[in-house]
Amino acid sequence: MKRLLLALLFCTAAAAQADDEFSFSNPPGPHAVGFRIVQQYDYTRQYKTRVDMRTGAPSSGERARPIQALVWYPAARGSQPGKPLNFRDYLGTIPTEDDFTLGAADVKRLLEQRIEGHAGKRRAALLRELAKPMLAVRDAQAGNGRFPVVIYAPSLSSSAVENTDLCELLASHGYVVLASASMGAHTRSMGTDLEALETQAADIAWLIGHARSLPQADTGKVAVVGFSWGGLANVLAAAKDERIKAIVSLDGSVRGTREFVDGGKDAAQYVTPARLAIPMLFVGRRPPTIEELNRAEVDTRFSFLNELRYSDLTIATMLPMKHMDFSSYAVRVGPEGSFGDYTRAEIALAHSWAARYALRFLDAYLKQDAAGLAFLNNTPAANGAPPHMILTSVRRNGGKTPPTLENFVARLGAEGFEQAIPLYQQFLAQGAAFKLGPNEIYGWGSELETLERYAQAAEIFRLGTHLHPDEAFLFECMAEMQAKAGQTAKAVRSYRRVLELNPQHAAAAAFLKAHGGA
Numbered sequence: 467m468k469r470l471l472l473a474l475l476f477c478t479a480a481a482a483q484a485d486d487e488f489s490f491s492n493p494p495g496p497h498a499v500g501f502r503i504v505q506q507y508d509y510t511r512q513y514k515t516r517v518d519m520r521t522g523a524p525s526s527g528e529r530a531r532p533i534q535a536l537v538w539y540p541a542a543r544g545s546q547p548g549k550p551l552n553f554r555d556y557l558g559t560i561p562t563e564d565d566f567t568l569g570a571a572d573v574k575r576l577l578e579q580r581i582e583g584h585a586g587k588r589r590a591a592l593l594r595e596l597a598k599p600m601l602a603v604r605d606a607q608a609g610n611g612r613f614p615v616v617i618y619a620p621s622l623s624s625s626a627v628e629n630t631d632l633c634e635l636l637a638s639h640g641y642v643v644l645a646s647a648s649m650g651a652h653t654r655s656m657g658t659d660l661e662a663l664e665t666q667a668a669d670i671a672w673l674i675g676h677a678r679s680l681p682q683a684d685t686g687k688v689a690v691v692g693f694s695w696g697g698l699a700n701v702l703a704a705a706k707d708e709r710i711k712a713i714v715s716l717d718g719s720v721r722g723t724r725e726f727v728d729g730g731k732d733a734a735q736y737v738t739p740a741r742l743a744i745p746m747l748f749v750g751r752r753p754p755t756i757e758e759l760n761r762a763e764v765d766t767r768f769s770f771l772n773e774l775r776y777s778d779l780t781i782a783t784m785l786p787m788k789h790m791d792f793s794s795y796a797v798r799v800g801p802e803g804s805f806g807d808y809t810r811a812e813i814a815l816a817h818s819w820a821a822r823y824a825l826r827f828l829d830a831y832l833k834q835d836a837a838g839l840a841f842l843n844n845t846p847a848a849n850g851a852p853p854h855m856i857l858t859s860v861r862r863n864g865g866k867t868p869p870t871l872e873n874f875v876a877r878l879g880a881e882g883f884e885q886a887i888p889l890y891q892q893f894l895a896q897g898a899a900f901k902l903g904p905n906e907i908y909g910w911g912s913e914l915e916t917l918e919r920y921a922q923a924a925e926i927f928r929l930g931t932h933l934h935p936d937e938a939f940l941f942e943c944m945a946e947m948q949a950k951a952g953q954t955a956k957a958v959r960s961y962r963r964v965l966e967l968n969p970q971h972a973a974a975a976a977f978l979k980a981h982g983g984a
Contacts, residue, residue: 486591486810488798490631491818492825495639500541500606501551503559505534505566508672513564515652527567533672534563536626536645538637539682540613541606550603553798554596556627557581563625563647564654584799595798601634611640614687614832615677617670618645619696619703621793623656629693629716631794632821639825640833642683644673648696656695660726660734666699667706674709687711687832691824693792695719698726701770704744705737712831713746714824716792720770721750727770738899740868743776747827747842749820751792752785752857776868778831780842782823783857786816816855823859869898883925887932904930904937911943920951931963938967942974954981 513531517524536559554577561576562568568576585592616636620628626645633643650656651665670690677683689712690700697718704710720727727737748771759766771779790796791805791813805813829838841849846856867873874893878886890902902910907930914923927944934940945960958981964974 486588486802488595488794488814489811489818490635490794490821491815492631492635492822494601494635497540497609497638497640498543498606499602499634499637500539500604500608501602502537502539502605503534504537504676505532505562506676507531508533511668513649513652519653532564532566533646533669533676534559534566534626535673535676536633537680538602538633538643539680540609540611540637540640540642541603542609548603548605550599550601552597552599553630554581555604556600556630557596559627560625560647564649584801586801588802592799600630601638602630608682611682612684613640613642613682614689614828615674615683615685616641616643616828616832617673617677617688617690617700618643619666619670619690619692619700620645620648621694621696622648622658623650623654624648624693624696624793625795628793628795629821632691632824635821635825636828639829641828642677642680644677646673648699658695660732663695663699663702663726664734666696667703670700670703671707674707685709689714689828689832691828692716692718694789698723701727701742702734702737705734705741710744712744712828713742714827715746715748716820716824717749717751717787717789721748722764724765724768724770728768739773739775739777740870740897740899742774743864743868743870745778745780745827745831746771746774747780747782747823749782749784749792749823751783751787751789753783774862774864776864776866778864779860779862780823780827781858781860782820782846784816784820785855785857786813787820791817792820815852819851819855866896869893869896869900871900874898874900883922886925886929890929890933902929902933904934904940907933907940908943911947915947915950920947921953923947924951924953924956936967938964938971941967942971945974945977949977957981 507528507530509530511531512529514525514527514529557580558573558577560580561573581592581596618626618629618633620626624647626647633645636643646669648656648666650662656662656666674685674688678685688709690703690710691714692698692700693716697715698720700713700715701720704713725732726734729735771781786808788806790800794817797810797814797817826838826841829835830842842859843861846859847853874889877889881889907926911923911926911930914926924944924947927940927947930937930940931944941960941964945957945964948957948960958978961974961977964971965978
């Protein structure tokens with residue numbers, strides 16, 4: 467009986483210990499995982515201001531923006547030097563995220579301070595977590611082949627190691643993954659204004675540019691995965707950068723931070739549904755109650771996700787998860803009682819399923835993998851998800867061609883520039899947001915003139931006169947291009963309009979006199 471009681475006590479203690487530790491349940495892919503750290507400066511941007519923004523003392527050292535890029539990559543199996551990293555090793559990259567001059571002693575001291583800050587009553591469990599081996603081996607030999615690129619964008623002010631388990635998982639399945647810390651324009655802390663948001667979007671663009679230097683990276687296939695603030699920054703990045711072919715938002719602020727994407731005075735005006743005609747996965751936390759929304763004074767009348775008419779959109783809702791549960795770092799180090807009615811192990815399982823959705827989505831859209839697309843189209847139950855974990859997986863196909871300037875120009879090239887006015891009206895009816903002011907028209911027409919495409923230039927200036935009927939210089943430009951294209955009768959009519967708008971126009975009068983149109 468005593469042995470039985472001891473066995474029961476041992477099993478109970480082991481189960482309790484397991485419940486209080488993080489376990490990533492997704493099996494790794496076919497590749498080993500390598501990891502390296504790249505410390506560079508972006509000399510196109512200034513990071514340090516004239517004085518230290520914390521102390522007011524004069525700034526010293528390099529003032530360009532530091533970017534410490536963490537890179538996970540598919541490695542060659544069976545040839546890995548060294549042992550796998552543990553989570554403590556990852557934490558050791560945090561102190562140097564914006565200061566490359568720190569020595570080993572300073573890094574160790576700052577790391578120990580961070581660990582002690584999280585220890586609390588879970589000290590023993592946390593130390594076990596930090597010692598667990600991960601997948602990646604530092605500076606492992608890269609595997610053969612070229613692989614799609616994934617940029618990971620952390621949440622507000624967070625470290626690049628915020629979701630190491632996801633980054634390692636993706637690398638094991640054949641992706642090159644890059645991440646850098648979420649830092650403000652001039653301070654380590656990220657702000658919450660548009661400048662700060664665009665700073666992180668610029669960091670994403672820098673990482674894509676750096677990926678071009680990696681022999682394994684196929685930068686024709688790029689996606690950005692972002693959590694929270696990073697899940698809004700990646701939307702801004704994609705709206706400006708057509709290199710980005712897919713977006714994953716892990717409970718991203720694109721859902722709740724309306725002021726940056728709703729077209730208001732503080733919004734990024736270039737973030738429009740037409741400029742985000744790429745596949746998007748949104749994996750969100752359990753929905754708040756009406757009472758919680760009321761207390762937070764949340765305006766639910768607007769949803770940017772509902773505006774994405776041209777995107778293939780997938781929405782998965784994780785019922786056990788709160789916002790910070792989308793960070794494996796937070797699930798690991800969170801104090802007791804962080805997870806409400808759930809255990810740490812239950813949240814870790816839900817977190818693993820959120821990562822699985824991200825992997826399958828990327829497989830579907832960056833690798834055109836049929837199994838990945840089937841996974842997205844399945845119900846969570848059909849995919850083997852535990853009951854009551856994933857509320858729904860909404861799929862909405864975009865399908866329509868977005869009314870962007872690029873698509874407008876492509877249609878002109880295919881159907882003829884003489885269709886400029888009716889095509890523009892068609893795009894306008896579809897919600898086109900691009901503007902063709904007099905200066906834009908003049909620049910476009912002038913570039914066509916440089917290419918000696920006079921008839922096409924004349925049609926662009928004709929569109930300009932349709933949009934801006936009182937601008938005499940656009941009629942003059944149209945008449946000049948018509949004359950160069952040999953369209954004399956059209957040029958006569960256009961120069962007559964020039965004289966109506968400006969009776970003193972000498973060149974128009976001379977042309978009409980020379981061609982019998984006076």
